[in-house]
Amino acid sequence: MVRIDDRLIHGQVIAVWCKHQRFTRIVIVDDGVAADAFMQEVLRLAAPPGLQVDVLSVEEGISALTGNPPNRGTTMVLVKSPQTAKRLYDGGLKYSALNIGGIGSGPGRKNIFKNIAVSKEEIVILKHLLDQGVEITLLTVPGEKSKSFSDLAGKL
Amino acid sequence: MINIVIVSHADLGDALIRAAEMIVGSTEGLYSVPLLPDESPESFGEKLEAALLEIEGQETLILIDLFGGTPYNVSARQVLRENVECVTGANLPMLLELVTSRDDVTLSELAEDIAQAGRESVKNLGPMLRK
Numbered sequence: 001m002v003r004i005d006d007r008l009i010h011g012q013v014i015a016v017w018c019k020h021q022r023f024t025r026i027v028i029v030d031d032g033v034a035a036d037a038f039m040q041e042v043l044r045l046a047a048p049p050g051l052q053v054d055v056l057s058v059e060e061g062i063s064a065l066t067g068n069p070p071n072r073g074t075t076m077v078l079v080k081s082p083q084t085a086k087r088l089y090d091g092g093l094k095y096s097a098l099n100i101g102g103i104g105s106g107p108g109r110k111n112i113f114k115n116i117a118v119s120k121e122e123i124v125i126l127k128h129l130l131d132q133g134v135e136i137t138l139l140t141v142p143g144e145k146s147k148s149f150s151d152l153a154g155k156l
Numbered sequence: 157m158i159n160i161v162i163v164s165h166a167d168l169g170d171a172l173i174r175a176a177e178m179i180v181g182s183t184e185g186l187y188s189v190p191l192l193p194d195e196s197p198e199s200f201g202e203k204l205e206a207a208l209l210e211i212e213g214q215e216t217l218i219l220i221d222l223f224g225g226t227p228y229n230v231s232a233r234q235v236l237r238e239n240v241e242c243v244t245g246a247n248l249p250m251l252l253e254l255v256t257s258r259d260d261v262t263l264s265e266l267a268e269d270i271a272q273a274g275r276e277s278v279k280n281l282g283p284m285l286r287k
Contacts, residue, residue: 006197007197008197009229038236039229042229043229045232046229104197104199105194106196106199115193
């Protein structure tokens with residue numbers, strides 16, 4: 001699964017998603033975290049035993065994931081933003097489904113569903129991915145109400 | 157005096173402070189930095205930095221609600237600073253222990269003490285009381 005969550009690994013992801021779908025591996029693709037060894041320690045400490053956490057820069061992510069495509073059911077590819085999700089897609093990781101779990105609000109950002117806020121630039125990126133045939137679902141945790149981005153796209 | 161900063165989801169920190177003050181009275185050097193539902197980790201990080209700037213250089217114990225949560229992810233790096241310790245699993249007994257013992261021990265002893273206090277405060281009453 002490919003997920004956008006600007007909080008990366010946190011309570012919800014570990015407690016709910018990993019239990020729900022039995023992920024054994026999380027691959028974080030983010031230039032900032034890949035350059036921050038301490039942050040990687042902090043994130044790894046929070047992962048339960050049996051859950052492998054890999055941290056890669058976007059360039060590394062593209063070559064590792066396209067060269068050796070991960071198992072969709074047991075691997076979660078985690079990115080912070082639609083921009084990174086698009087870079088992975090354009091780099092060759094042609095995922096067919098994208099989960100958006102959470103993106104914080106801020107100046108220039110508009111809340112579109114629950115705890116997901118996007119900028120104008122991100123709306124364009126998501127619409128572009130939608131046009132490529134990617135199914136985009138807004139869902140924080142399984143069990144909660146989800147929303148398909150295609151339903152919202154017309155009004156954005 | 158050792159400052160206490162509680163970082164938590166929603167208003168758990170504020171509520172813990174209110175509860176503690178009900179028991180020990182009004183207290184100084186107690187701060188709460190809440191993570192709001194739609195807030196980004198970056199914005200939360202800025203709030204924490206601003207709060208720490210106010211108590212610049214003084215010894216601080218950061219009490220974190222949930223190990224592995226976003227407040228933890230953002231705050232944990234503070235242990236690299238001199239004069240800062242962080243302990244997760246914030247509960248009322250730990251906060252009370254903090255407030256009542258902070259003048260008596262060093263900062264690193266305090267962190268160990270409240271970790272212990274937190275663990276010891278959890279009791280399953282049924283087996284203890286049903287004899």
